[in-house]
Amino acid sequence: MIASDLDGTLLRRDGTLSSRTLRALRSAESAGAEIVLVTARPPRFVDRLAEAAGLTGTAVCSNGALVYDIGTRTVVSSRVLAVTVAQRVATALAAVLPEVGFALETGNQILYEPAYRLRLSEDIDAELPVGSLADLWLTDVPVTKLLAWSDRIDADTLLAAARQGVGLAGSEVQFTHSGGHGLLEISAFGVTKAGTLAELCAGRGIDATEVIAFGDMPNDLTVLDWAGTGYAMGNAHPAVLAAVPSHTVSNEEDGVAHVLERLFGPPTAP
Structure with a gap:
């Protein structure tokens, strides 16, 4: 293979x-x-x-x-990543990095709250804004990843901060990044x-x-x-x-x- x-x-x-x-x-x-x-x-x-x-x-x-x-x-x-887990992790991460914005990737769409301002030209037809961060957690669509983004913090720093500062919530998820500018990718634990x-x-x-x-x-x-x-x-x-x-x-x-x-x-x- x-x-x-x-x-x-x-x-x-x-x-x-x-x-x-x-x-x-x-x-x-x-x-x-x-x-x-x-x-x-x-x-x-x-x-x-x-x-x-x-x-x-x-x-x-x-x-x-x-x-x-x-x-x-x-x-x-x-x-998939349970939305309740995504919410707990986002809350913990926002306490460490309050300027971070969040989005949920479903495989078909990206649901994003106002602070998440990353836009990809290839995803313009898949982006679905919600009115507030609280609205993000109301989705009933299966979630594949929680995305955390900052226009000021690079992905390596985000990854290190998430691993060190999220605490118990971090034991429920897998943190990584794939090189996107200021983009942290969060999956269900073990994925x-x-x-x-x-x-x-x-x-x-x-x-x-x-x-x-x-x-x-x-x-x-x-x-x-x-x-x-x-x-x-x-x-x-x-x-x-x-x-x-x-x-x-x-x-x-x-x-x-x-x-x-x-x-x-x-x-x-x-």
């Missing part, structure tokens, strides 16, 4: 999948490898990428909260990319030693550590570069393709 993150890893800076990398993925599939996308992104982003690049197969989305069948656009399994990928592999009879993984951000560390072979991208976060012994070149230089071509031979035509 080839397990790859998307942003900063498989995709270039402009969000596209290069023809070289696409050819390398197809050569690996022809050789018998299964390609699994393992991303912080929700299914709606994977759908757009799949349409543009002709991808099929399985994706582990929302940092492990969802397993998604790309071809049928179906959520196969989910591990990680590696945990979900491990369950997926167990169902397929694939051992961790048979998995090659690629990533660039702190939320990828669990996968890069769990997989038999993990590669940090040349553009990876310093903590990832320090923790992962095997490196490839950057996403802009088709680092995933470099490794796959070495393992599976020259790419075939797309």
Whole structure:
């Protein structure tokens, strides 16, 4: 199995999948490898990428909260975050960092309160504002992630503050970040990319030693550590570069393709 993150890893800076990398993925599939996308992104982003690049197969989305069948656009399994837990964690985090704004990711939409001012052009059709922070906790839609954002505090500082300052509420959730500016991502306790990928592999009879993984951000560390072979991208976060012994070149230089071509031979035509 080839397990790859998307942003900063498989995709270039402009969000596209290069023809070289696409050819390398197809050569690996022809050789018998299964390609699994393992991303912080929700299914709606994977759908757009799949349409543009002709991808099929399985994706582990929302940092492990969802397993998604790309071809049928179906959520196969989910591990959601209870809204009551999200509210407790947000309250504790706001006590430590009062300027932080909050949003709830559902996989289909982002519900956000007024203090959450992060806007992504690719999500303009999925954004749903609510009138106040209190209104955020009234949703009855399953939640995949609580998002905390600040325009003044970087993601590393947010992550450290959350882990150190949230107290007991932090034992109910998983904190991480994927490099978004000032963006902290919070999932149900125990939900990680590696945990979900491990369950997926167990169902397929694939051992961790048979998995090659690629990533660039702190939320990828669990996968890069769990997989038999993990590669940090040349553009990876310093903590990832320090923790992962095997490196490839950057996403802009088709680092995933470099490794796959070495393992599976020259790419075939797309």
